[in-house]
Amino acid sequence: MKLAQLAFLGATSLILTTLPVASYALPVQSVAQSANLPAIMPQLELAQTPSTAIATGTFTAGEAPTTGTARVVTEGGHRYLEFDAAFSTSSQGPDLHVLLDTNARPPQAYDNLGGAINLGALHDYTGAQRYPIPDSIDLSNYSTVVVWCRMANATFGYAPLRPATSASR
Secondary structure (H helix, E strand, C coil): CHHHHHHHHHHHHHHHHHHHHHHHHHHHHHHHHHCCHHHHHHHHHHHCCCCEEEEEEECEECCCCCECEEEEEEECCEEEEEECCCCECCCCCCCEEEEEECCCCCCCCCCCCCCEEEEEECCCCECCEEEEECCCCCHHHCCEEEEEECCCCEEEEEEECEECCHHHC
């Protein structure tokens, strides 16, 4: 008896919570169809802050195969390090981090990170990702992006940065 009542209450709750949403779906859809969306779309694009590439680099393997492109961009007065959708590195690193290094070719292992800035843990082994760069960092001192395994103290891959050309922006 209690199980039947619980099932009835659950079904009633589901119907009551989805009914209001379903009743709003049609009016919103018909408003969107009657609106002049192509005229609105350019305004939406202008409202977004464009990003400008200031440096780019292609990843090279270190201790592990690492591919893709890194680029430093400015957007809304802030700087970000972005990896493109083609980024990939080994999933064998248990504690991967993203560094900015002063060396054109980073060491295989770091004795200390005195010349490098740790931007944080790698978000994913593959695909596009973004890391904020603190405003206090003078990027002219850093020439390479490094994917580094903190636990193994190993450079998985790196991308030497070079100023972006107007064609790559």
